Amino acid sequence: MAELLKVENLSAGYGEAVVLNGVSFSLNEGETLALLGRNGTGKTTLINTLAGATRQHAGTITLAGAALHKLASHERAAAGIGWVPQERNIFKSLTVHENLTAVQRPGRWNPDRVYEMFPRLAERKTNLGTQLSGGEQQMLAVGRALVVNPRLLLLDEPLEGLAPIIVSELLKAIARITRDEGLSAIIVEQHPQAILAISHRAVVLDRGTVVHSDTAQSLRESPELLDRLLGVAR
Template sequence: MAELLKVENLSAGYGEAVVLHGIGFALGEGETLALLGRNGTGKTTLINTLAGATRQHAGSIALGGVALHKLASHERAAAGIGWVPQERNIFKSLTVQENLTAVERPGKWNPQRVYEMFPRLAERKGNLGTQLSGGEQQMLAIGRALVVNPKLLLLDEPLEGLAPIIVSELLKAISRITREEGLAAIIVEQHPQAILAISHQAIVLDRGTVVHADSARALREAPELLDRLLGVAR
């Protein structure tokens, strides 16, 4: 499998504060990486750094051979980064349809395919972002990242605060996007077993460094280790 993402000796943070220290990992085309760790260990900072929303102090990030660390955030999107931050950042004053068409780029993902993936959005395509539930806003945020037609999808806690039925629906969609459609992804999540079940690799952060890296399956099948690393085995 060809290498898609290569991160080497990455240090980054906010202003002069360094949160990440010497991060390094690689991700192949079509692979999904579960990014795990207790709260405050640097997971969101790593996602934000890949997207270009932090200050990078050292190291390099390459996506398909392109040096991302030299690019601004909007240039990283053009290079193939699809980002769904915790805040979702949908355009709340625009309709669902307008949210999707405003950022659409040529490729296999278009608004119609998003509506097929998320029928709830098809029913609400004329609704403003402010008129959507939290789950629907998350679906829209994911859909908006998809219509950019990225090479790598970054999802920061996509299941946070959502009802179990919506969590189940989103997990199925994310599994389809990654497993069936073959889109590479990095997923930050507080439900480790759910995400490990649909991931290929896993890394665990603690105090801004990688403290464990393995296949997702191996970590999922080692609940005692998972408990020791995260404080939660389920």
């Protein structure tokens, strides 16, 4: 598989504060990366940095051979980054359908395909963002990232605070998007076993640096290591 994303010696943060220090990893076309770590280790900062929402102090980010770190956030979307931030950031004053068509770019993903994947959104396509439940807002945030037709999907804690039935629906959708459709993705999640099960690779951050990198299967099958790194296996 061809390399899609390459991050080398990345240092970034907010203002003068450096949160990430010397982060390096790569991701191939069609692969999913589980980005793990305890709270406050820099996972969200890394996702935000890839999307162009932090201050980068050093290092390079390359997407399909292009220097992503030189681009503004809106240019990164055009270059192939689809971003679902922790806050979801849907347009709450627009309808579900308007949220999707407002950012749509040409490609295989369109509102109809999003509605097929998330029937709840099809039932609520004329509802405003303010009229959606938390789970429906998350589905819309994922759908909105898909209709940009990205090469790389960034998901920051997509299952956080959702009811178990919604978590199950979203996991199935994410597995379809990545495993079946072959869209590359980086997923931050506090429930590692759920994400490791649908990922190819795993990177663990601690204090803003990479402390472990391996296949997702290997980490999933090593509960003692997972417990030592994250404190969540048992």
